[in-house]
Amino acid sequence: MADQSYLSWPFLEDKHRELATTLRQWASDNLSNIDHSDVDNACKDLVAKLGTAGWANHSAIDPTDASSRLDVRSLCLLRETLAYHDGLADFSFAMQGLGTGAISLFGSDAQKAEWLPKTRSGQAIAAFALTEPSSGSDVANSTMTATEDGDHFILNGEKTWISNGGIADVYTLFARTGEAPGARGLSAFVIPAGLEGFEVAERLETIAPHPLALLRFTNCRVPKSCLLGERGQGFKIAMSVLDVFRTTVAAAALGFARRALDEALVRVTSRKIQGAPLFDLQMVQGHIADMALDVDAAALLIYRAAWAKDSGAPRVSREAAMAKLFSTEQAQIIIDKAVQLHGGDGVRHGEMVEQLYRDIRALRIYEGASDVQKIIIARQTLTAFES
Structure with a gap:
């Protein structure tokens, strides 16, 4: 770096x-x-x-x-x-x-x-099982059930796009226990791998390979000791976890963006056009300036949000949403510019900028898609205005 x-x-x-x-x-x-x-x-x-x-x-x-x-x-x-x-x-x-x-x-x-x-x-190895085939950003719409049965809960339903699905030893899983409709009826569980009725139904392939899976639970019995927190607290638990880790998604995007900027700098200072380095072209300098500006702006948003959380703020939903939205969106743009500056080499399989181009795309979706972050920011801004 x-x-x-x-x-x-x-x-x-x-x-x-x-x-x-x-x-x-x-x-x-x-x-x-x-x-x-x-x-x-x-x-x-x-x-x-x-x-x-x-x-x-x-x-x-x-x-x-x-x-x-x-x-x-x-x-x-x-x-x-x-x-x-x-x-x-x-x-x-x-x-x-x-x-x-x-x-x-x-x-x-x-x-x-x-x-x-x-x-x-x-x-x-750990995993976080929240998303379902019919509920991604709309966590309150989760349909997987955990039905009480004596000293156990019986799990039925599916979870999808689960990172580390199939290789994890422990899963934090969210299911509907029915205390109330919507978000208030969800609970969290700690589920070890290998239980009867718990299967990896499908492995999912993406443009940047990761271990992802569709998980299926069919009358899977788990002891009540697997309940995490209190019944009906699942939505609160999930949001509290995301409130901590959403900012770190932005930090990963920043790491990708910094690497893309460094790769671009190597390229434009070593590659020549008409006998002079690419960097001597004014339009190339403009691209580098935009990339450097976006990297610093992203870093400021990220470490502001992280500092606020570490300083004792109970929730940093607005700050984390701003950091994730800006950092992931701008990292995509920064990496695209790096690919462009590399010319044909930029789309050659195995080149660093080509790998970054595939790596960055999912970050604009998981742990709250960009459009969801805009909703969070808008609502938090209105709440602050009205107060």
Whole structure:
């Protein structure tokens, strides 16, 4: 990463600067030759590697330390740096956090003790099962059911587009327990893999390969000890988790954008046209200026939102939505410009900017699509105006 000046911004503390410096060197040494041809094994290896190196410790609280908490700025720095070096490395780290975020925030002591040491050490892989075939952004429309039956719940329904589906050891899952209509009738559960009635019905392929699956539950019995938080709290739990991790999606997009800018700078300073570097062309300088401006603007929004959450703000829905919307949308534009500046090489399979072009697209959809972020921002802005 050529530009590190943002690390001196007042949003960050010395511990964050030290983390970023150490992580950057580790990533350079360990993430240069990741084999993406088998994404399942690549992600398993990456989770183990992140756990062994201690980076996965940041993905969840330490259940043995009462003062431990999720530090959003650290999460953002980790995702930004990992994404800069390798998209699957970022994905593997992110899912350890998202998959166990509800356990960190709402889990019982027993649930924390059972799962968090395993996911923090890379010995277990986590997943977050919220989306259904008929409900993506509209979480309140979820139809999967958890019916009480003595000391158990019986799960029936499907979850789709589940990251780490098929390779995860533990799933945070949301199902309708029926306390009330809509959002108030959802509950959260901690579900181990391998239960009878729980199957990976389909593996899903995307333009940037990741382990994704459709999960099906058919009369799957789980003990009541799997209930996460209180009954009917599922929507609140899901939104609280997203309130923490949505900003980190923006940070991953920023990592992709920074890499695209650096790749573009290498290209335009080394490639010549009519005997002079491409960079000497005024229009190329204009592209580079736009890219640099968008990178810094995205970083400001991201670390403002992360700082606000770490400073004790109960919710940062507006700030996180702004960070995610701007960063993911502008990263797409930055990467597209980098592809254009690379000419034919920019669309050659295996080139870094071509990989970035495929990697960035999903970030504008998951954890709240861009249009949903606009709705959140508009509603929060109106609420602030009316108050």
